[in-house]
Amino acid sequence: MLLYDTPLAPNPRRVRIFLAEKGVVIPTREVNLIALEHKRADFAAINPLQGVPALVLEDGAVLTESVAICRYIESLHPEPPLFGRDAREAAFVEMWQRRMEFQVFMPIAHAFRHSHPRMAVLEQPQIPQFAESQRARAVEALKWLDGELASRRHVAGEAFTIADITAFVALELAPRARVPVAPDLSHLARWRADVAARPSVPAAA
Amino acid sequence: MLLYDTPLAPNPRRVRIFLAEKGVVIPTREVNLIALEHKRADFAAINPLQGVPALVLEDGAVLTESVAICRYIESLHPEPPLFGRDAREAAFVEMWQRRMEFQVFMPIAHAFRHSHPRMAVLEQPQIPQFAESQRARAVEALKWLDGELASRRHVAGEAFTIADITAFVALELAPRARVPVAPDLSHLARWRADVAARPSVPAAA
Numbered sequence: 001m002l003l004y005d006t007p008l009a010p011n012p013r014r015v016r017i018f019l020a021e022k023g024v025v026i027p028t029r030e031v032n033l034i035a036l037e038h039k040r041a042d043f044a045a046i047n048p049l050q051g052v053p054a055l056v057l058e059d060g061a062v063l064t065e066s067v068a069i070c071r072y073i074e075s076l077h078p079e080p081p082l083f084g085r086d087a088r089e090a091a092f093v094e095m096w097q098r099r100m101e102f103q104v105f106m107p108i109a110h111a112f113r114h115s116h117p118r119m120a121v122l123e124q125p126q127i128p129q130f131a132e133s134q135r136a137r138a139v140e141a142l143k144w145l146d147g148e149l150a151s152r153r154h155v156a157g158e159a160f161t162i163a164d165i166t167a168f169v170a171l172e173l174a175p176r177a178r179v180p181v182a183p184d185l186s187h188l189a190r191w192r193a194d195v196a197a198r199p200s201v202p203a204a205a
Numbered sequence: 206m207l208l209y210d211t212p213l214a215p216n217p218r219r220v221r222i223f224l225a226e227k228g229v230v231i232p233t234r235e236v237n238l239i240a241l242e243h244k245r246a247d248f249a250a251i252n253p254l255q256g257v258p259a260l261v262l263e264d265g266a267v268l269t270e271s272v273a274i275c276r277y278i279e280s281l282h283p284e285p286p287l288f289g290r291d292a293r294e295a296a297f298v299e300m301w302q303r304r305m306e307f308q309v310f311m312p313i314a315h316a317f318r319h320s321h322p323r324m325a326v327l328e329q330p331q332i333p334q335f336a337e338s339q340r341a342r343a344v345e346a347l348k349w350l351d352g353e354l355a356s357r358r359h360v361a362g363e364a365f366t367i368a369d370i371t372a373f374v375a376l377e378l379a380p381r382a383r384v385p386v387a388p389d390l391s392h393l394a395r396w397r398a399d400v401a402a403r404p405s406v407p408a409a410a
Contacts, residue, residue, distance in 0.1 A: 019375070049308065061297075068299035075292030087280030092266075094273035100253065130335045144253070 003028045003069075004046060004054040005127045006038075010109070010169040012053045012067045016204035018070045025053070036121075060082050068163055069096065082162050089157075096156035096163035105170035106144060107138040112177035131177075138179045142188060149187035153194070160198070168195045208233045208274075209259040211243075211253060215314070215374040216260045216271045221409035222370050223275045225265070227282045231260070243325075272302065275367055289369045294362075301361035301368035309350060310375035312343040317382035336382075343384045347393060354392035358399070373400045 005012045005028040019026060031037045038050045047054040047064050055063045055072070057079045063069055074083050084090035101196050113123040114131035124149070145167065149155070155163040171192060195201065209218045210233040224231060236242045236257045242353045252259040252269050260268045260277070268274055279288050289295035318328040319336035350372065354360070360368040376397060379386050388394070400406065 049304065057293075063296050063300055065300045066302040068296050068303060072292065072296035075295070088262075088275065090280070091268055091273050091277035094268045094276055095268055098270040098273060103254065125334070125338055125339070127332060127335050129330070130332050133330055133332070189215055 001026050001058060002056040004033045004043075005029070005032050006033050006052045008033055009052060010173050011051070011107070013172075013204055014066045014162075014165050014169050015053045015055075015069050015073075017169070017200045018073060018082060018162065020200035020203040021080065021082060021165075021198070022073060023161070024073060024077050028196055067162070068113050070165075074092075080160075082160070082165075084156075084161065089161050093156045093161045093163055097161070097166055100155060100163050100170065101167040103141040104138065105173075107134040107141060108170050108173050108177045110134040111138060111179055112173055115178065116176055135177065135179050138174070138177070139182070142179075142181060142185060146185035146188040149191045154191070155191070160195070164195055168192065168201070206231050206263060207261040209236050209248075209257050209261070210234070211236045211238050211257045214236055214257060215310070215349040215378050216256070218266075218374050218377075218409055219271045219367075219370050220260075220274050222374070222405045223278060223367065225405035226285065226287060226365070226370075226403070227278060229278060229282050237343050239377070275370075280350035285365075287365070287370075289361075289366065298361045298366045298368055302366070302371055305360060305371040305375065308346040309343065309372055311370045311379075311383050312339040312346060313375050313378050313382045315339040315349060316343060316384055317378055320383065321381055340382065342382050343379070343382070344387070347384075347386060347390060351393040354396045359396070365400070369396075369400055373397065373406070 003015070003026045005016065007030070014149070031043060033052070037043055037045075044050060046056070046062055049064065051064055053066060053069060055069045056064060057108055063072060063118070071083060074081070083094075084093040111131045111134040113119045114126045114134070115128060120126055145155075152158060154160050155167050171181065208220070208231045212222070212235070217298070236248060238257070242248060243252075243257055249255060251267055254269065256269055258269070258271060260274045264266060269278060272298060276288060279286070287298075289298040316336045316339040318324045319331045319339070320333060325331055350360075357363060359365050360372050376386060386393070
């Protein structure tokens with residue numbers, strides 16, 4: 001297998017943290033987003049949607065979408081389980097992973113893409129009013145998440161799962177999106193420090 | 206189990222089509238979105254994120270997020286498989302389901318929410334410029350999807366899957382989002398007629 005990867009974007013980082021949690025190493029090839037390598041014809045032949053990461057399987061088939069890649073890795077390397085241990089847990093992990101995507105990651109990513117000068121080439125047109133409204137939504141979502149984390153160690157329950165990876169990576173993007181993370185969100189801060197201390201996080205930096 | 210449902214929104218319809226494909230009947234309770242019932246305290250106690258559908262399990266736990274609900278139903282009723290037959294197929298079905306969500310459903314939903322007068326209460330502020338840019342993105346995505354459907358019967362391969370449900374429901378929203386579906390997209394039209402002819406579609410109207 002070969003993983004097309006890039007150091008700057010949050011989605012490839014989700015996959016790298018996931019792999020590090022599993023202790024799985026896959027050869028990688030870097031795609032330079034700054035040089036717009038993902039827009040070139042040779043990469044379009046790998047992923048016509050121009051997104052990274054992309055995982056080339058043994059038979060040449062190309063799997064994209066971070067969560068699909070992670071779930072496939074989980075099927076090959078079930079331990080430790082990061083998508084839940086049985087069907088019921090899997091359902092709630094997926095619920096939380098999607099809530100983290102749609103409520104937390106997405107507004108932060110939108111705020112970033114619609115306001116950061118570096119994104120002006122990729123996000124056309126940038127709409128500052130949209131960035132602002134998404135920023136407000138992200139602030140509300142973080143307050144809500146803080147309340148959720150008051151009663152449990154991780155996003156989907158006591159165990160660390162893919163939902164934590166999504167939320168953590170989203171928070172890492174918050175400064176560049178100019179989304180303030182209020183210091184009085186103490187449960188969020190405790191959870192974030194907890195995740196940051198996992199060996200997988202610096203390993204996947 | 207009890208399913209909180211509503212006739213107007215695309216996400217609950219995804220779950221209804223999924224259930225009809227499985228031949229599974231779950232008692233439902235309607236949430237009237239027009240009357241803003243999903244914003245009331247009694248519904249917030251069920252889903253604090255105010256979204257429909259929400260599935261109340263036997264023990265009272267509440268599962269939200271359409272795709273998480275569908276995957277849980279799949280675990281209880283594996284036939285016919287709508288998330289793939291094995292781990293590898295599941296990975297590609299998830300890839301396509303997510304591509305349909307992010308490339309097709311999302312821009313159409315954004316265009317709808319940011320331009321339709323009925324959405325003015327729910328989507329504040331509505332940003333017409335954003336609706337317009339998402340509309341353009343949706344048009345491009347449908348062209349791309351048409352090309353993909355040239356070589357296979359369904360979105361993720363020969364078999365009908367959850368990826369088809371997501372794409373179909375997105376297209377049904379296109380007129381209200383004022384996203385034109387170009388009549389020369391013949392593969393898309395063939396696929397759409399094919400899906401519309403499945404008994405699950407009128408059953409879940």
